[in-house]
Amino acid sequence: MTWQPRLKIIGLTISCIILVAGLVVSLTAVRKPQRALPVAASYSGGAILSVSSPTSSVYTNQEFSLTVNLNTQTHKVTAAAVYLTFPSANLEVKSATIAAFLPTPLIPPQIVPGSVSFTLGSGSTPKSGTGPLVILTFKALRSQSAPVLVDFNPQTQVAGIDPTGKPISESILDAKTGATVTIKDYLPGDLNHDGKVDIFDYNPLVADFGKTGTPGFVPADIDKNGKIDIFDYNILVANFGKIQ
Known part of the structure; x- marks a missing residue:
């Protein structure tokens, strides 16, 4: 065999080695995990986020609003x-309305059972002061004896200059x-949900008397057995005259 074919074989072998080495380096770079943005446990003098609590108790099936500030x-x-x-099990988000303080929805509100998330921007001008972000x-x-907590997940972050x-x-x-949020049940017999059992609750019971449906299908189904009857x-x- 002459030197020229041998040189071609050697050159081809070296090229293959370089190609394989390049692929290994590329795969290693792809598999390298991305570093997350550093999150300070507490940034002194930084921003404060809060959720406004209801001024009073709410009742099962009642809708109410909380504001993220x-x-x-x-x-x-x-x-x-x-x-x-x-x-x-206790709360459901029905809607999320973006307020004016950070008006640009970078990621619109995402609502799933048990959580809601959103990412908002200030637009071209950074904001200072206090204002609402979203009205939920x-x-x-469902009621429970202890108050229900609506709280911030550790992923929550605020960017600034x-x-x-x-x-x-x-x-x-x-x-x-x-x-x-304190969630209570209505008084049994308070069909119009005004906090008392009186003649105005008697009227809807009479109007629905004899109807059938799924348990609790109307407020007059007080015992939630799917029918409006003498029980x-x-x-x-038994609760007539009581006030909650």
């Missing part, structure tokens, strides 16, 4: 990624406060 304190905020959790409409599903206008490379969230009337009479 942002206080930027000494900083200017460019965006907020908010994650809220709550017990899905909840429905109370320093006094020179330079972006800060970590979350500037200083503190976050959730809300507590519902009996409960109303």
Whole structure:
């Protein structure tokens, strides 16, 4: 064999080795995990997030609103990624309305059982001061003896800039406060849900008397057995005059 064919074989072998080495390096780079944005446990003097609590108790099947608020304190905020959790057996989010403080929806509200999340931006001008981010409409599903907590998930972050206008490379969230909701059942026999059992509850029971359906299909099905009968009337009479 002459030297020329041998040189071609050697050159081809070296090229294959280089190609394989390149593939190994590329695969290693692809598999390397991405580093998450550093999140400070508490950024002193940074932003504060809070959820307004209802002024009074709510009742099963009642809808009510909670507002997520942002206080930027000494900083200017460019965006907020908010994650809220709550017990899905007790509460359901019916809607989420973006307020004016951070008006740009980078990720619109995502509603699933037990949580709601959204990411909002300030637009072209960073915001300072205090204002509402989102108004959440909840429905109370089930009562319990202890208050129900609507709280921020640890993923919640706030982005901002320093006094020179330079972006800060970590979350500037200083503190976050959730809300507590006390859910009660209506008085048995309070069919119009006005907090008392009186003649105005008697009227809808008479109007629905004899009807059948799924358990609890109308308020007059007080014992929730799927029919309006003398046993519902009996409960109303027993509670007549009571005030919640």
